Amino acid sequence: MGDDVTAEVAREHARLVGLNILAALRAELGSLDRVKSVVKLLGLVNATPEFLRHPFVIDGASDLMAEVFGSAGQHARSAFGVASLPNNITVEIEAIFEIRPS
Numbered sequence: 001m002g003d004d005v006t007a008e009v010a011r012e013h014a015r016l017v018g019l020n021i022l023a024a025l026r027a028e029l030g031s032l033d034r035v036k037s038v039v040k041l042l043g044l045v046n047a048t049p050e051f052l053r054h055p056f057v058i059d060g061a062s063d064l065m066a067e068v069f070g071s072a073g074q075h076a077r078s079a080f081g082v083a084s085l086p087n088n089i090t091v092e093i094e095a096i097f098e099i100r101p102s
Helices: 007-029 054-073
Strands: 035-046 076-082 091-099
Touching: 007 035, 007 054, 007 091, 035 054, 054 076, 054 091
Parallel strands: 035 076
Antiparallel strands: 035 091
């Protein structure tokens, strides 16, 4: 971020990461209907020291959670920049969900 990737492109990457998180969650649970709420997202943005739009980038995933789960998709969140990420990926996101018992 800040050199060869725009904030808008990185925001789309964050949305894709969110879709991957939801796919993994659905594979594990069998259905997203068991998700009671999105508790928290932690977003890491691979950025130059001058880049300041970390929250904007991670909004790509946060907005997706709200689209999918409505008010249950509202969550706490941390978003910050890091000097590097594995394989030079743009974003990394950790998600915590509250799950209904089966």
